[in-house]
Amino acid sequence: xxxxxxxxxxxxxxxxxxxxxxxxxxxxxxxxxxxxxxxxxxxxxxxxxxxxxxxxxxxxxxxxxxxxxxxxxxxxxxxxxxxxxxxxxxxxxxxxxxxxxxxxxxxxxxxxxxxxxxxxxxxxxxxxxxxxxxxxxxxxxxxxx
Amino acid sequence: xxxxxxxxxxxxxxxxxxxxxxxxxxxxxxxxxxxxxxxxxxxxxxxxxxxxxxxxxxxxxxxxxxxxxxxxxxxxxxxxxxxxxxxxxxxxxxxxxxxxxxxxxxxxxxxxxxxxxxxxxxxxxxxxxxxxxxxxxxxxxxxxxxxxxxxxxxxxxxxxxxxxxxxxxxxxxxxxxxxxxxxxxxxxxxxxxxxxxxxxxxxxxxxxxxxxxxxxxxxxxxxxxxxxxxxxxxxxxxxxxxxxxxxxxxxxxx
Numbered sequence: 050x051x052x053x054x055x056x057x058x059x060x061x062x063x064x065x066x067x068x069x070x071x072x073x074x075x076x077x078x079x080x081x082x083x084x085x086x087x088x089x090x091x092x093x094x095x096x097x098x099x100x101x102x103x104x105x106x107x108x109x110x111x112x113x114x115x116x117x118x119x120x121x122x123x124x125x126x127x128x129x130x131x132x133x134x135x136x137x138x139x140x141x142x143x144x145x146x147x148x149x150x151x152x153x154x155x156x157x158x159x160x161x162x163x164x165x166x167x168x169x170x171x172x173x174x175x176x177x178x179x180x181x182x183x184x185x186x187x188x189x190x191x192x193x194x
Numbered sequence: 195x196x197x198x199x200x201x202x203x204x205x206x207x208x209x210x211x212x213x214x215x216x217x218x219x220x221x222x223x224x225x226x227x228x229x230x231x232x233x234x235x236x237x238x239x240x241x242x243x244x245x246x247x248x249x250x251x252x253x254x255x256x257x258x259x260x261x262x263x264x265x266x267x268x269x270x271x272x273x274x275x276x277x278x279x280x281x282x283x284x285x286x287x288x289x290x291x292x293x294x295x296x297x298x299x300x301x302x303x304x305x306x307x308x309x310x311x312x313x314x315x316x317x318x319x320x321x322x323x324x325x326x327x328x329x330x331x332x333x334x335x336x337x338x339x340x341x342x343x344x345x346x347x348x349x350x351x352x353x354x355x356x357x358x359x360x361x362x363x364x365x366x367x368x369x370x371x372x373x374x375x376x377x378x379x380x381x382x383x384x385x386x387x388x389x390x391x392x393x394x395x396x397x398x399x400x401x402x403x404x405x406x407x408x409x410x411x412x413x414x415x416x417x418x419x420x421x422x423x424x425x426x427x428x429x430x431x432x433x434x435x436x437x438x439x440x441x442x443x444x445x446x447x448x
Contacts, residue, residue, distance in 0.1 A: 083422045094422050096383050107322075109384040111418035138419055176415070177322050177384070 090155040091138070093130070097158070104164070104182040110154055112138060116173045121180060123166045130156045130178065200290075201297035205243035209269040211306040213276035214401055217298065218313050219358050220285045220428040223380030224421055225315035228390035229397070230281040232410045239268035239279060245297065249290025255283060272403045278307060285424065285431040286358055295361035299371055309338075309372035312359045313397065315380035315389055316350075327379035327389045329396035334367040338374055347400065350377065356436030376400065383429050385421040387414040 083092040094109045110132050113119060118133040132154040139150045165183040172179045218230025233239065244263035255262040264284035270277055280301075286294055302310045316330060330350035333339040343349050355363065359375055366373035376396055380389035391407040398405040410417075 083426065091419065091422075094384055094425060109381075109418065109422075111415040138416075140420065174322055176418070177381075179322070 084149070084151060085155065086149065088153075088155065089149065089151055090131075090153045091134075091151045093132075093154045093156050095156060095158070102184050102186045104160070104184060106158070106180045106182070108154075108156060108178040108180070109176065110173075110178055111176045112136070113154070113173075113176060119171075119173060119178060121169075121171050121178070123160070123164070123169065126160045126162060126164075128156075128158045128160050128180070128182070130154070130158075130180075132178070200249065200293050201245055201247045203243065203245050203297075203301060204263075205267070207242060209242055209267075209278050209305060210271070210276040212308045213269065213278045213305070215298075215302045215305070215307040215310045216277060216279045216313055216397070217310060217359075217362065218279065218281045220282060220424060221314050221357055221359065221432070222317040222382045223315040223384065223386035223389050224425055224428060225378055225380050225386055225389045225393055226313045227281060227283065227424075228385065228387050228410075228417060228421070229313045229394050230279045232390065232394065232407070233277075233279060233405065234268050234281060236406060236409065237270050237272055237277075239270040239277075242267040242269050242278070245280075245301075247290060247294070249287055249293070251284055251287070253284060275401055275403055277401075277403075278305065283424070285428040287431055288433075288435045291358050291361050291435060295358065295365045298362055299365040299369055299373075302366075302373075303369070303371055309374065310362065310366060311397065311401075312362060312373065312375040312377075313393055314359050314375060314377050315386060315393075316355075316377040317382035318379045321379060321381045321386070321389075324379055327392045329376055329378040329393050331396075331400075332363065332375035332377060334363055334373050338372060342374070342400070345400075347396065354436070357432060358435070360436055383425065385418045385425050387411070387417045
């Protein structure tokens with residue numbers, strides 16, 4: 050076999066492996082239940098909107114009453130949200146949850162590299178946390194001819 | 195092509211004729227199933243039977259030791275009004291939507307119901323700022339629309355409706371079967387018991403019954419936590435079902 054062709058096949062195989070790995074990770078993410086047994090934390094529902102120069106993240110935190118019970122942190126390229134429920138939550142009647150008592154929410158999200166962490170803002174109303182993360186965007190004016 | 199007879203009805207007994215058929219299928223904010231579930235609970239409605247299909251996920255529920263199918267029918271008489279409720283605990287996968295829409299209109303017609311009332315939400319981006327969400331009436335019949343307007347209900351005048359309820363409205367329109375939708379402003383991707391409470395108050399006024407929503411509002415936080423998984427699955431199912439059209443301005447109004 051020609052050397053260039055062998056290298057080509059090898060690159061092709063690696064690319065296929067990479068795609069399968071991405072799909073596998075996505076499947077794990079989708080099928081992941083919204084609770085963490087070991088940490089006894091709930092994973093909140095969230096929605097992320099990407100505007101041109103800002104990320105807006107809405108996190109549903111039912112059972113959290115006060116903003117002092119919420120901790121929002123940016124660590125490297127991770128956004129970590131932790132919040133304390135006003136009372137422990139359990140569902141003893143549902144088989145998978147039997148015996149589990151949840152006291153906190155925890156959500157970890159990956160962020161792009163160009164965030165402006167010093168200008169981040171967060172608001173909390175009616176059990177929904179809204180986080181605004183500005184993005185550093187280099188703007189270049191293009192002349193219209 | 196839509197296959198026929200892929201939804202099957204299992205009825206233990208026939209409900210009274212001229213009933214209102216209320217539909218609660220998972221959709222934005224889970225407003226429909228939260229509303230129907232509350233009605234089933236507070237009126238202690240009798241389980242009439244269920245519908246089944248290979249389109250549904252392979253699941254069966256257990257409640258107080260008893261098996262429950264994911265899509266069930268209930269009935270009762272409230273303040274002299276005969277009511278049938280179709281409640282779904284499972285998100286209907288998109289390939290099953292056209293056939294379930296036809297099936298529901300067939301069912302409404304075969305059971306000689308008075309009309310179909312769809313209970314659902316209409317996602318609004320500023321829901322967090324809305325204290326008391328508005329409920330809009332959507333009707334395929336001019337007469338029903340006029341009556342609703344005269345009685346002071348807010349009519350949805352322009353805009354797209356997408357998803358399962360759009361298909362049921364289209365099917366009712368084609369067959370001239372009376373149907374209305376009650377759609378309340380809600381969160382798109384979070385369970386919204388507050389919207390369900392507003393919707394039930396409008397429904398009560400519309401059909402002339404009394405529905406107590408106090409316990410629904412008291413359990414709001416608990417419901418929001420418990421229904422996160424169903425909401426997540428519903429959001430996955432809602433992709434490519436026409437829901438994305440609800441924020442679109444139709445070309446004829448541009």
